[in-house]
Amino acid sequence: MSLKPQTFDPIPEATARVAEAAFPKLNIYMWRRDKFGSLYTDGTFAELFPAQGQPAQSPSGQRIGILNRIALVTGATGAIGEAIARQLAAQDGYEVVLACRNEEKAQQAVEEIRQATGNLNARYELVDVSRRSSIQALVDRWRGPLHILINNAAVSPRQRRETPEGIELQFATNVLGYFWMTQLFSEHLKKSAAARVINVASYWAGDLDLTDLEFKRRRYNNGTAYRQSKQANRMLTVAFAARLKSAGVTVNACHPGDVNSQLSNDLGFGGQTSPDAGANTAVWLAADPSVQGETGKYFEQRRMMRCRFGEDRAAVKALYEACASYTLLQ
Numbered sequence: 001m002s003l004k005p006q007t008f009d010p011i012p013e014a015t016a017r018v019a020e021a022a023f024p025k026l027n028i029y030m031w032r033r034d035k036f037g038s039l040y041t042d043g044t045f046a047e048l049f050p051a052q053g054q055p056a057q058s059p060s061g062q063r064i065g066i067l068n069r070i071a072l073v074t075g076a077t078g079a080i081g082e083a084i085a086r087q088l089a090a091q092d093g094y095e096v097v098l099a100c101r102n103e104e105k106a107q108q109a110v111e112e113i114r115q116a117t118g119n120l121n122a123r124y125e126l127v128d129v130s131r132r133s134s135i136q137a138l139v140d141r142w143r144g145p146l147h148i149l150i151n152n153a154a155v156s157p158r159q160r161r162e163t164p165e166g167i168e169l170q171f172a173t174n175v176l177g178y179f180w181m182t183q184l185f186s187e188h189l190k191k192s193a194a195a196r197v198i199n200v201a202s203y204w205a206g207d208l209d210l211t212d213l214e215f216k217r218r219r220y221n222n223g224t225a226y227r228q229s230k231q232a233n234r235m236l237t238v239a240f241a242a243r244l245k246s247a248g249v250t251v252n253a254c255h256p257g258d259v260n261s262q263l264s265n266d267l268g269f270g271g272q273t274s275p276d277a278g279a280n281t282a283v284w285l286a287a288d289p290s291v292q293g294e295t296g297k298y299f300e301q302r303r304m305m306r307c308r309f310g311e312d313r314a315a316v317k318a319l320y321e322a323c324a325s326y327t328l329l330q
């Protein structure tokens with residue numbers, strides 16, 4: 001039996017009404033558009049993914065599978081990432097996977113989210129997003145669809161550090177991590193369309209030097225390296241949005257708010273915004289029907305903002321190509 005999507009056709013209205021009655025709080029708008037839609041009508045989906053699909057009866061007696069929206073959140077042991085994962089898990093019909101590098105913290109975060117939301121479909125996967133091989137291993141063991149990818153993990157060490165592959169750590173984590181997660185998961189996202197990628201970026205952005213992305217020539221300063229990485233997040237949002245649009249995958253960036261965290265402390269700041277408030281725009285971009293189809297944009301406090309970094313198409317292209325060239329080195 002093939003899992004390949006068969007059709008883009010929406011589920012028939014009569015069937016959708018039955019499903020809405022059976023699952024009143026589910027966001028029918030989303031799954032009705034899912035490429036796996038054809039599988040709903042014959043019960044195949046529910047049988048293939050029994051943990052995710054719950055059978056209901058259509059008027060003609062056919063079984064209907066209800067697909068959870070599956071979200072993957074990087075850095076979900078951190079201040080903002082944990083709040084994003086918890087807020088998504090609190091919504092009906094979401095399965096949330098925390099992509100973390102520290103197993104002990106991951107177990108604790110999953111437990112807290114399960115207790116806070118009652119959603120037992122919260123779990124974790126281990127990944128080091130600063131290493132392409134670790135992301136590739138996660139992609140290789142991923143089963144089933146992926147509807148939402150939230151790139152959020154970031155670091156800002158005060159001293160210049162490198163990954164085992166010899167890449168400056170902040171560029172590897174904050175920029176290549178977002179790039180590789182999106183690139184390597186793109187086939188899963190396309191198959192699961194309509195799918196969304198959200199890049200947690202920042203208003204504090206700038207100083208990107210395409211000729212010295214790893215601070216080999218410039219003197220390393222963690223604030224400068226961080227601002228560069230957040231500019232890059234916003235530029236790569238535009239690059240991936242253009243590449244994935246025709247496949248029904250949207251890509252947007254946001255500023256979360258100033259939140260007290262390991263990261264902000266390393267940058268010499270505190271932060272007055274609560275983690276929950278900081279998570280708000282990313283969760284809205286991930287789940288709200290009103291932003292369905294919106295792509296390549298940058299948002300602050302749920303408001304679309306002009307992004308001059310994304311408007312420099314030549315620089316966006318150059319950055320994308322620079323990031324792509326790292327694939328060869330891994």
Ligand SMILES: NC(=O)c1ccc[n+]([C@@H]2O[C@H](COP(=O)([O-])OP(=O)(O)OC[C@H]3O[C@@H](n4cnc5c(N)ncnc54)[C@H](OP(=O)(O)O)[C@@H]3O)[C@@H](O)[C@H]2O)c1
Nearest residue numbers: 075077078079080128129130153154202258259261262263
């Ligand atoms: N805080 C702010 O004021 C602020 C403002 C603007 C934008 N942002 C953005 O918001 C996002 C989250 O920041 P935060 O403040 O929540 O930071 P945080 O609390 O320090 O969390 C960072 C998260 O990233 C994870 N991480 C770091 N390196 C990783 C790696 N190589 N592989 C996997 N996971 C890794 C950390 O894992 P561990 O728990 O294992 O360390 C942690 O879960 C970042 O993208 C940041 O740029 C934050």
